[in-house]
Amino acid sequence: MKLCIAEKPSVARDIAEVLGAKTKKDGYIEGNGYRVSWTFGHLCTLKEPHDYTADWKSWRLTSLPMIPPRFGIKLLQNEAYEKQFRILEKLISEAEAVINCGDAGQEGELIQRWVMQKAKCSCPVYRLWISSLTEEAIREGFRNLKEASEFNRLYEAGLSRAIGDWLLGMNATRLYTLRYGQNKQLLSIGRVQTPTLALIVNRQKEIEQFKPEPYWELKTVYREATFSSVKGKFTKREDGEALLQIITGKDFTVTDITYKKGKESPPRLFDLTSLQVECNKRFSFSADDTLKLIQGLYEKKAVTYPRVDTTFLSDDIYPKVPQILKGLTAYEALTAPLLTTKLPKSKKVFDNTKVTDHHAIIPTGKAVNNLSDREIKLYDLIARRFIAAFYPDCEIATTTVLGEVEKVGFKATGKQILSAGWRAVTGKDTPDNAEKDDSKEETSVLPAFTVGEHGPHAPDFAEKMTTPPKPYTEATLLRAMETAGKTVENEELRDAMKENGIGRPSTRAAIIETLFKRNYVRKEKKNLIATQTGVELIGVIRDELLKSAELTGLWEKKLRQIERGEYEACAFINELKEMAQKIVENVRSDKSNRQITIETK
Secondary structure, three states: OEEEEEOOHHHHHHHHHHHOOOEEEOOEEEEOOEEEEEOOOOOEEEOOHHHHOHHHOOOOHHHOOOOOOOOOEEEOOOHHHHHHHHHHHHHHHHOOEEEEEOOOOHHHHHHHHHHHHHOOOOOOEEEOOOOOOOHHHHHHHHHOOEEHHHHHHHHHHHHHHHHHHHHHHHHHHHHHHHHHOHHHOOOOOOOOHHHHHHHHHHHHHHHHHOOOOEEEEEEEEEOOEEEEEOOOOEOOHHHHHHHHHHHOOOOEEEEEEEEEEEEEOOOOOEOHHHHHHHHHHHHOOOHHHHHHHHHHHHHOOOEOOOOOOOOOEOHHHHHHHHHHHHHOHHHHHHHOOHHHOOOOOOOOOEOHHHOOOOOOEOEOOOOOOOOOHHHHHHHHHHHHHHHHOOOOOEEEEEEEEEEEEOOEEEEEEEEEEEEOOOHHHHOOOOOHHHOOOOOOOOOOOOOOOOOOOEEOOEEEEEEEEOOOOOOOEHHHHHHHHHOOOOOOOOHHHHHHHHHHOOOOOOOHHHHHHHHHHOOOEEEEOOEEEEOHHHHHHHHHOOOHHHHOHHHHHHHHHHHHHHHHOOOOHHHHHHHHHHHHHHHHHHHHOOOOOOOOOOOOO
16 A cells, blocks of 8 residues: 555545545545545744753743754643554555655655654655646546655755754843743744834834934926926935026926837746735735635636745646637636737746746636635635736836926926736736835826927925834735845846845744734734834844844854755754854853843733
């Protein structure tokens, strides 16, 4: 018998059905030469400090840093988990081969490998690697099973991440709780959690310390179009007032008109982060809400694997696109024009060099029923974004009109959509790098002007104040985590920085939820506000290594290099061991009597 191990019972049932395994047993399904069983996500975890030595059971500064000579794993203490593991242990001992059917990603690899290690698996192991749970995808995956050894580096990266989180989390949490916590209140510190909190705290400080400064703008309205002074903002009132006196009561003359045609490409397909960003902006879904919803759609076979960080498709998907489009029957009016001609194959959509384990999130084209209202909203976003990718560019025309009053120059810009192209599919949807910027002039459709025309106008000279940066929302925080805190609007540059982002797409939602749970951050409408506890915790941490998004991003890059075989796992773990040692030494040398305010909800 071959044993297949899925990550949860629902996925096991889908696999069993495709394999022809029909007989339900206690903890597995059997038939046609296969046994199909499952975990419940993590059944095993790294051992806790007291599992290594009794001395580490008590929280004492003298015990730090805790660095085990060799890390080990143990079963999670849960009756249902323990029962399922015993079933898996017996099945593994009887199997001629094991097929790892876990989620096709770093975390999925780690979950399954730990179970097989704990069960002392000695038979050959193969890997099912699929990007959707449709019957066709599962059948194709079983026809192309891979050797488990091909994924050793993926496992090493996942293990390094887990050990790194243990080393920093266990040591720094005990250290800061013992040194700065009041009445032994827990102060949770994490490799990704703490620099994420620092992003929010630092932004909050910028806002609090911001001193608004006045500036003045000179504008005038001619034929219902608003023209701005070409000199821009005035930092001295008298400069603008002098020009206002010159132009008041004099005619406005149009001096130049330029008309430039341009094109806007369809927005990129979704990766997990961009989907979470869009759902937070449009529907106010939290990152965690979106992750749960998209995982549910994946398990219902409606969309492809969601925990991805690429917005591209691999070339082998191109021939499958017409069939996917045909399956989107609810969008027939939008897909029909595409199915009568050869579909474009743009490098902005298909690029093998930008796809590693999985491609962008797209619909599978399978009929889906019984979706909740929130699932429908999410699915609609993904389906429309996918359809739009094969539509023509949106053609626009930008008109710039220059005018003057007594040689004082003014400018107005207007934009017209000449051909909607992909906008006919997505409506107001915009590429991610075209998010609204309040500092930029609004553009609108201008009336028809002719050079030399002139007439009366209505000037306006207004005082305004500079504004502070905006607090983070979940959408903007996710983007900041993706780029290690740097503000990046350009999509290509953001792609290049993803390797240095903090956290993984699949874990960022959980990190944000942890900040809420620890009461380090609260939500005010959409804004994320650091609590007094959060602010003081970042203030007391002297180690930049522990709170810098940029430095944490460098570790994330090394984890990705481990995955590709470009960096050694042992080197990464040794770096973190040294860091844990330095952090302990730095806190021990702090002679202040600072304590952190613990806010309760």
